[in-house]
Amino acid sequence: MDCVATGIDVNVLSRLLRPAAHIARLPEDEVRKLYPQFRWRILESTFIGYATFYLVRNNLPVVSKEMGQALSYSKGQIGDLLAVTAIAYGIGKFLLGAWSDRSNPRYFMPAGLVLTALCNFAFGATSSYATHLMLWALNGLVQGMGWAPCGRSLGHWYSVRERGTVFAFWNIAHNVGGGLTGLIAAYSTAWMGWRSAFYVPGILAILCAVYLVIRLRDTPQSVGLPSVEEYRNDFPEDGGHDREEELGTRELLITYVLKNRTIWLFAAANFFVYIARYSMLDWGPTYLKEVKHASLQDGGFSTAIFEFAGIFSTILMGWVSDKTGGRRGMVSMLCMIPVFLAFGAILYTPPGMLWLDLTLFGVVGFFIYPPVMLLGVTGLDFSSKKAVGTAAGFIGLFGYLGRTVQGKGIGTLAERYGWNVALWAILASAFAGILLLSLTWKLKPRPIGRSANAPAETAPR
Helix, strand or coil: CCHHHHCCCHHHHHHHHCCCCCCCCCCHHHHHHHHHHHHHHHHHHHHHHHHHHHHCCCHHHHHHHHHHHHHCCCHHHHHHHHHHHHHHHHHHHHHHHHHHCCCCHHHHHHHHHHHHHHHHHHHHHCCCHHHHHHHHHHHHHHHHHCHHHHHHHHHHHCCHHHHHHHHHHHHHHHHHHHHHHHHHHHHHHHHHCCCHHHHHHHHHHHHHHHHHHHHCCCCHHHHCCCCHHHHCCCCCCCCCCCCCCCCCHHHHHHHHHHCCHHHHHHHHHHHHHHHHHHHHHHHHHHHHHHHCCCCHHHHHHHHHHHHHCHHHHHHHHHHHHHHCCCCHHHHHHHHHHHHHHHHHHHHHCCCCCHHHHHHHHHHHHHHHHHHHHHHHHHHHHCCCCCCHHHHHHHHHHHHHHHHHHHHHHHHHHHHHHCHHHHHHHHHHHHHHHHHHHHCCCCCCCCCCCCCCCCCCCCCCC
16 A cells, blocks of 8 residues: 555654664763663553553453343354454464564554554444454454563563562553453443443543653663663673664574473463453353343452452562562462362352352452463563563463453353353363463573573473
8 A cells, every 4th residue: 555645654653663772871870860760660651551451452341241232142252252352362462572572662552552442442333243353353463562562661671580579560450450441341331331331441542542652661771771680780690791682583483482392381371371360351240140140230340359359469479489589380380279269169159149259259360360470471581571572472372362262162151051061161271270380380580690682491490
């Protein structure tokens, strides 16, 4: 297409999205003053930005029953919508994550928010199932522009010694965004109809995109500051420095991902972790309405409980993973055991005890979010801060393949065989996740004495 005809200057767009150039280093007194300010600024802006991505991604499950009733959609059709957005998001997280590793988060992340907001506006404005399917698949794809620039930013502004704790604090964005989504979508629908569950989050996403352009920045060197390793005196013991030049596409994909057996193992485990995570996010409100006779607001409240329950545990387990030398697989496996037990309890909780169901939802949320966070961090631990989007995107791809399977599978099982069979399938998935994570029990990040850009070790130590 002719760029002049579309009014788009490809060269300007390319320059805008490419990594920001390094500039002359500031005087030392300014470095000491500005570094803490920028570190907080990066953490705060990526937190708010990623929480907002949830508003325009997880709003559909909250109102799926109401939308389905209004448009005569079956559970199978709703399941297809959830499945197509999950697989599209997995693909987007991997492919757009690789692009993000070679882009400027200041513009890359806001561009993703604007695109997903437009998908939400169009989704709410149509009543065609085929169009809904296409739009929600596109929405899932561009949602892949959310996590990767956050990972790139945090990887450049926070060092390996503080990574677990910092990512744990940042990961609360999942819970805040997901919890607010349940409330915003449910109450918007109650007051203005199901279409407003897509319009209101879309408006908030546009506002957040503007905010990110103002607040977010790329690497420390792009604002005249030294690398975080120098600032934190966190150089490898052998004196080597992390390479600061950007990696090529082949090096990103082949060296740091496809030849990395550790990344493959964590990715396989993530497949089953995400089935456990999204089964209650995608189907929890509908399950409670149909089996436990919950109201629309109760269904939305269950999502908020599920999300907010993971806040404290994510911080705690991130800190624990740092204190155990980065054994994130071990911590993740221990967290999956109570998840398995809570799903078993939900299966046998009788109707009329909604308080107990909501408590068990909270237990699942409390223990499922530490593995969700820690498995993403392993993409940085076992690759490089220059390849975090690609490695974490690959792990995330497997996670959203898992969500795709449950999005379609749980709806089909519930419709054909009942909710009990669907819950047994979730239990089996949680158990499989425990088994795979047990294989990562002794895995730790590369020793600090290794070059930060060397391929990660792949054998347990």
